[in-house]
Amino acid sequence: MDTTLGKTQSLPPDVEGTAFARALAAFREAIGAEWVLSEPEELAPFHDPYPVRGQEHFAPSAVLRPGTVEDVQAIVRIANETRVPLSPVSTGKNNGYGGASPRLCGAVVVDMGNRMNRVLEVNEKFGYALVEPGVTYFDLYDHLQKSNSALMLDCPDLGWGSIVGNTMDRGVGYSPYGDHFLWQTGMEVVLPTGDVMRTGMGAVPGSNTWQLFPYGFGPYPDGLFTQSNFGIVTKMGIALMQRPPASMTYLITFDREEDLEAIVDIMLPLRINMAPIQNVPVIRNIVLDAGTVSKRSEWYDGPGPLPPSAIEKMKKTLGLGYWNFYGTLYGPPPMIDMFWTMIKDAFGTIEGAKFFTHEERKDRGGEILQDRHKINNGIPSLDEMRLMEYIPNAGHVCFSPISAPDGKDALRQFEMVKARADEYSKDYAADFIIGLREMHHICLFLFDTKDEKSKEETFDLTRLLIAEAAAEGYGEYRTTTRSWMTSWRRSAGAAVRCESSTRRSRTPSIQIPSWLRASPASGAGASAIAACK
Numbered sequence: 067m068d069t070t071l072g073k074t075q076s077l078p079p080d081v082e083g084t085a086f087a088r089a090l091a092a093f094r095e096a097i098g099a100e101w102v103l104s105e106p107e108e109l110a111p112f113h114d115p116y117p118v119r120g121q122e123h124f125a126p127s128a129v130l131r132p133g134t135v136e137d138v139q140a141i142v143r144i145a146n147e148t149r150v151p152l153s154p155v156s157t158g159k160n161n162g163y164g165g166a167s168p169r170l171c172g173a174v175v176v177d178m179g180n181r182m183n184r185v186l187e188v189n190e191k192f193g194y195a196l197v198e199p200g201v202t203y204f205d206l207y208d209h210l211q212k213s214n215s216a217l218m219l220d221c222p223d224l225g226w227g228s229i230v231g232n233t234m235d236r237g238v239g240y241s242p243y244g245d246h247f248l249w250q251t252g253m254e255v256v257l258p259t260g261d262v263m264r265t266g267m268g269a270v271p272g273s274n275t276w277q278l279f280p281y282g283f284g285p286y287p288d289g290l291f292t293q294s295n296f297g298i299v300t301k302m303g304i305a306l307m308q309r310p311p312a313s314m315t316y317l318i319t320f321d322r323e324e325d326l327e328a329i330v331d332i333m334l335p336l337r338i339n340m341a342p343i344q345n346v347p348v349i350r351n352i353v354l355d356a357g358t359v360s361k362r363s364e365w366y367d368g369p370g371p372l373p374p375s376a377i378e379k380m381k382k383t384l385g386l387g388y389w390n391f392y393g394t395l396y397g398p399p400p401m402i403d404m405f406w407t408m409i410k411d412a413f414g415t416i417e418g419a420k421f422f423t424h425e426e427r428k429d430r431g432g433e434i435l436q437d438r439h440k441i442n443n444g445i446p447s448l449d450e451m452r453l454m455e456y457i458p459n460a461g462h463v464c465f466s467p468i469s470a471p472d473g474k475d476a477l478r479q480f481e482m483v484k485a486r487a488d489e490y491s492k493d494y495a496a497d498f499i500i501g502l503r504e505m506h507h508i509c510l511f512l513f514d515t516k517d518e519k520s521k522e523e524t525f526d527l528t529r530l531l532i533a534e535a536a537a538e539g540y541g542e543y544r545t546t547t548r549s550w551m552t553s554w555r556r557s558a559g560a561a562v563r564c565e566s567s568t569r570r571s572r573t574p575s576i577q578i579p580s581w582l583r584a585s586p587a588s589g590a591g592a593s594a595i596a597a598c599k
């Protein structure tokens with residue numbers, strides 16, 4: 067904190083007030099004064115919307131809004147000269163994982179999406195879009211609608227985030243193209259030196275295959291720019307699938323907690339071959355489903371966790387199971403019918419399993435099914451935000467360990483988390499998002515943002531779970547800024563991530579491998595540094 071600028075301000079570590087004022091002046095000169103924000107009310111949207119610790123731990127010192135790639139280059143060069151750390155966001159809607167707040171308190175947030183928000187290309191023939199960081203799922207959907215496109219995008223639960231930001235945090239959606247990093251098709255990145263690099267075939271001047279062959283020639287650097295701070299992405303391609311001739315979204319309800327083991331074991335062979343389970347399905351528990359369509363007080367008004375009687379009431383009233391499996395089938399109707407029969411035959415072996423299609427459930431318990439039908443068909447939605455009405459002043463943090471798609475392992479992880487959630491008076495609201503050979507176990511711990519005790523409990527619970535999970539060999543796929551504080555050091559892989567993130571945040575001029583600094587003249591594969599578009 068510093069008051070030399072005439073107000074209380076978070077400053078980057080090791081940068082004193084007058085030096086910071088000089089950095090702000092240089093940023094203003096480079097990108098225009100109106101795009102440099104430093105007043106407290108201007109910085110407020112760049113705090114964590116759901117803080118479990120005081121905002122002062124993760125406050126930005128300023129926000130920059132570049133309008134061009136050259137602006138981003140100038141920002142990085144000034145940051146190097148003035149030793150000011152940068153923290154890029156695209157739309158900054160990473161809610162549940164820290165929002166737009168920087169990991170390193172006092173870092174300068176680079177708000178990439180505010181002015182750089184164009185859809186640069188949609189290629190109908192090859193099925194991809196090239197976008198700037200500010201393009202949201204809603205934006206690309208509108209663009210495809212207006213141009214009467216035959217293509218469909220893949221959306222996460224909430225469509226307000228950006229395609230670039232979500233992919234940079236290795237986020238997920240739910241169509242067959244749900245693994246967003248897998249389906250990104252090439253990036254343009256401003257490196258810590260201020261140079262611009264295009265990945266894959268984008269490195270070849272005049273190439274018409276930038277978005278068609280992401281690997282290029284030689285080492286494949288794209289992953290370095292995700293969940294890191296090794297560069298600022300200024301453009302990215304994303305693959306888009308053809309809209310199918312028909313689709314059907316289904317719900318299978320399973321009554322008992324322990325059914326999870328059989329659900330996962332039956333699911334794996336059907337998923338791993340991408341048929342008959344074609345998309346990224348989800349197994350949601352009753353609290354997550356009920357929490358999205360109702361308030362907690364309808365079921366139970368006492369202190370947490372929910373007693374078994376409240377859970378039973380939820381299941382009965384909403385016509386749902388303890389576990390609810392949602393998926394979508396795509397293709398010509400006879401193929402959908404055939405796959406649906408295969409799925410029913412397989413899961414029908416679990417006692418009490420019930421099967422529904424989106425056409426059959428228009429009741430309150432079917433609202434999630436309707437929402438999933440939209441999302442899984444590339445129509446962005448914000449319905450899942452209703453979860454924030456489950457308790458008063460709701461916020462949440464996500465604890466998101468990876469589980470093997472193995473029944474016993476999933477059940478063990480569920481029991482570990484649920485037991486600790488019970489102990490800390492939290493309702494276990496969670497889902498398993500199924501990739502091909504792994505599951506993201508997303509546990510959303512809701513808390514009252516105005517209740518210090520509730521925040522404290524949530525923070526302690528999350529830290530404990532991270533440590534316990536690491537001791538069992540489980541790591542998270544993505545984590546909230548708060549979780550970086552200490553516990554990640556307990557697992558070796560995570561510790562590397564924590565160190566590198568901190569180091570790079572402090573040092574924008576971080577050393578990059580020599581192969582990333584290859585000369586543009588040194589051949590197709592090595593010509594990583596490209597001119598701006």
Ligand SMILES: Cc1cc2nc3c(=O)[nH]c(=O)nc-3n(C[C@H](O)[C@H](O)[C@H](O)COP(=O)(O)OP(=O)(O)OC[C@H]3O[C@@H](n4cnc5c(N)ncnc54)[C@H](O)[C@@H]3O)c2cc1C
Pocket residue numbers: 154155156157158159160161162165166178199222223224226227228229230231232234235236237238239291293294297298299300450451453
């Ligand atoms: C109820 C609820 C449901 C959710 N469901 C989902 C879901 O289904 N799937 C999912 O993935 N998430 C989900 N989320 C989390 C989150 O809302 C989304 O992932 C959202 O898309 C992330 O925000 P964003 O796109 O604005 O990314 P940003 O906040 O802009 O970016 C995320 C991170 O990526 C990095 N980054 C961003 N832009 C750049 C850049 N240009 N260059 C380099 N690095 C960059 C930064 O580290 C940044 O912190 C959910 C959240 C809530 C509250």
